[in-house]
Amino acid sequence: MKTTRKRLFWVMGVVVTITLVLSVFISAPVYAEAIKIGVLFSTTGPFAGFGKPGQRGALLALEQANAAGGIKGQPLEIIVYDAESNADQASRQTKKLIVRDKVTAIIGPESWRPAALMHALAIEHKVPIFTDLASPGTYPAEQVSWTFEIQGGADTNLLGTLYYFKSIGVKRLVFFGTADPLGEKLIKDINTEASKLGMTLVGVQLAPQTSTDVTAQMAVLKEKNPNALVVLGGGPFGNIAMNNAFQVGMNIPVNYIGANIIPAYLEGLGSGAAKNQRSAVHKAVAYYDLDETDPAKPTITAVANAYRAKYGEEINWASACAYDGGRMIVEALKAVGPDPQGIKKYCDNLKNWEAPGTGRHMTMLPEYHYIQHDIRDLIIVRWDVGEKRFRKVANVRDALK
Amino acid sequence: MTLFLQVLFSGLTTGSIYSLVALGFTVIYMASRVLNIAQGEFLMIGGLTFYSLLTISWLPMPAIFLASVGVVILVSILFNKIVIDPFVSVDVSREVPIMRFLLITIAVSYILQGGGFILWGSEPHSVPHFSSDTPLFFFGASILPQTLWILGVTLILLILLFTFFKYSLLGKAMKACSENRATASLLGINVRSIVLLAFILSGSIGAIAGMLITPITTMAYAGGVMLMIKGIIGAKLGGLGTVAGAVLGGLAVGLIEAMVSIIPLGMHGGLMREICALIILLGILAIKPTGLLGGAAGEVLE
Numbered sequence: 230m231k232t233t234r235k236r237l238f239w240v241m242g243v244v245v246t247i248t249l250v251l252s253v254f255i256s257a258p259v260y261a262e263a264i265k266i267g268v269l270f271s272t273t274g275p276f277a278g279f280g281k282p283g284q285r286g287a288l289l290a291l292e293q294a295n296a297a298g299g300i301k302g303q304p305l306e307i308i309v310y311d312a313e314s315n316a317d318q319a320s321r322q323t324k325k326l327i328v329r330d331k332v333t334a335i336i337g338p339e340s341w342r343p344a345a346l347m348h349a350l351a352i353e354h355k356v357p358i359f360t361d362l363a364s365p366g367t368y369p370a371e372q373v374s375w376t377f378e379i380q381g382g383a384d385t386n387l388l389g390t391l392y393y394f395k396s397i398g399v400k401r402l403v404f405f406g407t408a409d410p411l412g413e414k415l416i417k418d419i420n421t422e423a424s425k426l427g428m429t430l431v432g433v434q435l436a437p438q439t440s441t442d443v444t445a446q447m448a449v450l451k452e453k454n455p456n457a458l459v460v461l462g463g464g465p466f467g468n469i470a471m472n473n474a475f476q477v478g479m480n481i482p483v484n485y486i487g488a489n490i491i492p493a494y495l496e497g498l499g500s501g502a503a504k505n506q507r508s509a510v511h512k513a514v515a516y517y518d519l520d521e522t523d524p525a526k527p528t529i530t531a532v533a534n535a536y537r538a539k540y541g542e543e544i545n546w547a548s549a550c551a552y553d554g555g556r557m558i559v560e561a562l563k564a565v566g567p568d569p570q571g572i573k574k575y576c577d578n579l580k581n582w583e584a585p586g587t588g589r590h591m592t593m594l595p596e597y598h599y600i601q602h603d604i605r606d607l608i609i610v611r612w613d614v615g616e617k618r619f620r621k622v623a624n625v626r627d628a629l630k
Numbered sequence: 631m632t633l634f635l636q637v638l639f640s641g642l643t644t645g646s647i648y649s650l651v652a653l654g655f656t657v658i659y660m661a662s663r664v665l666n667i668a669q670g671e672f673l674m675i676g677g678l679t680f681y682s683l684l685t686i687s688w689l690p691m692p693a694i695f696l697a698s699v700g701v702v703i704l705v706s707i708l709f710n711k712i713v714i715d716p717f718v719s720v721d722v723s724r725e726v727p728i729m730r731f732l733l734i735t736i737a738v739s740y741i742l743q744g745g746g747f748i749l750w751g752s753e754p755h756s757v758p759h760f761s762s763d764t765p766l767f768f769f770g771a772s773i774l775p776q777t778l779w780i781l782g783v784t785l786i787l788l789i790l791l792f793t794f795f796k797y798s799l800l801g802k803a804m805k806a807c808s809e810n811r812a813t814a815s816l817l818g819i820n821v822r823s824i825v826l827l828a829f830i831l832s833g834s835i836g837a838i839a840g841m842l843i844t845p846i847t848t849m850a851y852a853g854g855v856m857l858m859i860k861g862i863i864g865a866k867l868g869g870l871g872t873v874a875g876a877v878l879g880g881l882a883v884g885l886i887e888a889m890v891s892i893i894p895l896g897m898h899g900g901l902m903r904e905i906c907a908l909i910i911l912l913g914i915l916a917i918k919p920t921g922l923l924g925g926a927a928g929e930v931l932e
Contacts, residue, residue, distance in 0.1 A: 275852070276752070277751065277752040278751075278752050434891075436891070441643075441647060441843075441847045442644045442888075444640040445633075445636055445889075445892050446892060448632070448636035448637070448640075448892075464850070465850070468756075469846075476765045476774060477636065477765075477771075477772050478767075494753060494754065496753075496754065496755055496848060497754060497756035497848035500763075
């Protein structure tokens with residue numbers, strides 16, 4: 230009995246010793262600490278039409294990075310919240326992401342309106358945010374020093390289409406838009422830019438976003454004998470304005486600027502008005518119509534195919550911009566690691582960055598702290614009511630020649 | 631001449647929309663003194679149900695039309711049974727607590743909007759015009775055939791409701807309830823049934839209005855709110871408690887807005903239309919508080 234017990238202890242001691250020795254050489258895999266990224270888009274409320282595809286585009290970019298092995302072995306931990314189309318809620322969620330979840334960066338939301346209260350938090354906590362800043366100069370640079378634009382502003386839509394209008398011989402412009410600061414800013418932009426291109430703004434009308442019929446005001450604009458019309462305003466307002474313009478007999482090109490550049494918002498646009506509608510947008514909106522020689526076509530098509538495979542729907546303006554935002558974060562992380570200050574410096578110095586989802590070349594404008602895209606990368610599209618999708622009409626690049 | 635006609639047509643288009651909203655609002659007020667802030671949501675549900683049934687259904691148009699009205703009638707019945715009737719049935723002789731019902735209908739409005747968002751999402755939806763969407767031109771000014779549909783149906787509804795309230799027993803019972811519930815009850819009128827009927831009528835009008843206007847304005851979950859506000863202004867301007875007043879008031883608001891929008895106030899003319907309609911309303915009410923055609927019913931609200 231004593232001998233048996235003694236033998237047992239010896240055996241156990243040998244086994245434990247061998248195990249300890251072996252453990253030095255055979256180590257279990259060490260799991261790298263994840264890099265936390267916040268995804269904050271409006272999946273409820275009035276901006277959900279942009280927020281939902283935006284969220285999907287951002288998630289696709291981040292999940293593709295994880296599928297490719299993460300950032301030098303470190304996986305991305307994606308934390309998703311709903312901004313609820315509301316600036317206060319977006320601000321609360323941002324604080325949660327930064328203070329509680331300790332994210333390295335945030336992407337979203339989809340519009341400058343719900344993002345309005347986030348910029349100060351980004352500066353206070355030094356966490357970069359990738360979202361929409363409307364257009365250059367909407368905010369002073371020091372107020373958005375930790376925020377990075379991912380969409381491109383209404384001003385480039387306007388400028389791209391003005392060049393297109395010039396190329397088709399337009400001389401007299403009229404403007405119809407929403408009675409808000411963006412509307413008033415665009416009027417100043419049109420006056421400045423159109424005159425450089427030999428065009429004149431001959432009439433302006435503004436109306437509340439809730440208008441249900443604006444034919445009277447369109448009739449006033451028609452009396453100015455314009456060659457082209459610029460319409461600003463999203464949702465039903467934009468469609469009503471374009472329909473009413475056609476209704477009063479203004480059968481002229483219409484530059485549409487606003488939210489109705491994703492298919493879901495164009496249901497109310499009549500077939501007559503749709504023939505006149507033109508918008509300068511990034512290439513993903515009508516990637517299928519890009520020239521075969523366009524170097525961006527293969528990349529954008531690959532992103533569009535991946536998006537469709539994952540979500541069963543076509544990529545659109547919002548999802549492609551958010552995808553680019555996600556890729557911007559991924560490439561910054563690869564370059565500098567999970568260092569918010571390093572990410573900021575990387576993006577502050579962005580020059581000619583090739584956005585894979587939209588084919589744009591994006592450069593930081595330091596005087597506005599705004600990442601602007603090159604308007605030569607935009608295309609002119611119109612909405613095809615029958616096919617329910619956008620069709621490319623021209624390249625802005627060609628109109629600039 | 632062309633511009634004047636275009637302003638007239640623009641005013642008639644928006645005014646006829648406001649008239650339909652005002653009619654539905656007035657019918658409930660006439661029977662129950664309830665200011666139904668959720669009337670706009672009846673339009674929204676009618677328009678979006680019509681859109682859904684057109685999209686997914688193989689049913690013929692008349693059946694889709696009736697089904698859409700039926701859905702809104704069901705909602706209005708539930709609204710009445712769950713929210714209004716418990717208060718009315720406690721003591722039918724008591725006067726309606728206006729503020730309490732106002733707050734209740736505001737709450738119901740938000741609930742219905744939430745339901746609309748869940749069912750139809752945030753994007754606006756459209757349906758085809760009833761006939762062509764090619765505008766008709768008269769002396770250079772254009773009007774859509776859909777506007778003529780709205781005007782025509784508004785006129786038919788006006789005639790039917792006017793006849794109903796003036797010549798039918800049920801219509802007279804409804805007016806009696808609005809003037810004095812206690813006396814009406816004592817005379818054997820079932821006040822609860824009358825209020826239920828008012829909600830059914832109002833729901834039907836809301837559904838019809840929603841289906842008529844959606845081809846022009848599109849419809850989204852919050853699309854009824856602003857229309858309801860303009861409808862209330864129209865109903866008050868025309869005379870709260872009168873059917874003809876509701877139509878006249880709605881048309882007046884639309885015409886005033888259209889005229890003001892083209893006053894040469896620079897680029898803010900369009901913005902002024904929102905303010906001027908309200909200023910003119912305040913002016914008329916200062917001179918005639920019961921509205922243009924209002925009678926005793928309008929005074930109760932003061």
